[in-house]
Amino acid sequence: MHALLDLKDVPQLADLPNPPGQLFFIGKPHKQLFQNCVSIVGSRQITEYGKRVIELLVPKLVFEKKVIISGFMRGVDQYAHRACVENGGKTIAVLGWGIDTILSPEDKKLADDIVSHGGILLSEWQTQRSTLWTFPVRNRIVAALAQEVYIIEAGLKSGSLITANWAIKLKRKLFAVPGSVTSRVSEGTNMLIANGLAKMWCGIQQPTQKSSDDPILHALEQEPLTINQLSRNLNKPIAELGASLSLLLLSGQLVERDGVYYKK
Structure with missing residues (x-):
């Protein structure tokens, strides 16, 4: 010391x-x-x-x-x-x-x-x-x-x-x-x-940039979905989806109404 x-x-x-x-x-x-x-x-x-x-x-x-x-x-x-x-x-x-x-x-x-x-x-x-x-x-x-x-x-x-x-x-x-x-x-x-x-701060690759490869965005292009529906459709845990949805909401690529997510 x-x-x-x-x-x-x-x-x-x-x-x-x-x-x-x-x-x-x-x-x-x-x-x-x-x-x-x-x-x-x-x-x-x-x-x-x-x-x-x-x-x-x-x-x-x-x-x-x-x-x-x-x-x-x-x-x-x-x-x-x-x-x-x-x-x-x-x-x-x-x-x-x-x-x-x-x-x-x-x-x-x-x-x-x-x-x-x-x-x-x-x-x-x-x-x-x-x-x-x-x-x-x-x-x-x-x-x-x-x-x-x-x-x-x-x-x-x-x-x-x-x-x-x-x-x-x-x-x-x-x-x-x-x-x-x-x-x-x-x-x-x-x-x-x-x-x-x-x-x-969204990571080194700035994942909030629009990407047609994002499975969440791709799923929501077909129809609006809840997080439970996304979890079933994408076979991903809700906790993992929650963080990804937050990024997409904050970046303005999604909107959420009454628990349903819509792609802009």
Whole structure:
């Protein structure tokens, strides 16, 4: 453990109206580590859809030499940290508690993997225990350190929306991943997109572009259908279809009335 007593190595934090006076860390930080950062945050209740999104997004960012920042919480945060390490990237875990806090064996292993791959654990406290106020305070650092912030999954009361709000205030690029209209952990991300607060991230190939090869669009060309009918016709689970339908609705290729989907 060491202490950074000034902001020379992390000038992005000077954008905050209330920057931390000092930062404690585990690992070997250097100036270059903070120069090309992207934050990935989201729900603690990560879904299989959220995992697939991270598995698609993180390798792309690592290939682009981005450093992945997240908050080291169970769910989206730790899945993003782990995916980064597994793809040979560097990641910064910004903690919502003091740097001297004893971690569980599972968390300790992930922390060790982060450090051994050139990343760091970071906190503005040395001995502070986690409380309801420490996580929102931590979130401002997660947003400030990054050039881009990605919200993978978030409910309407998710702490990730605090990070999103800081990203907007600090003029960071904000992306949100659209999800199923029936999923509680996508209500927050869908709201950010619908209100024009975040740019919709739809994957490397931008799958919301019109395509005659999309089986959903092809099925709806024949007749309007409910999600249950689509599930039977396409032999796909409703949960998987829900995410795809959300993308198509948000991109304006479909409309939905009383549970029935129509192709525009």
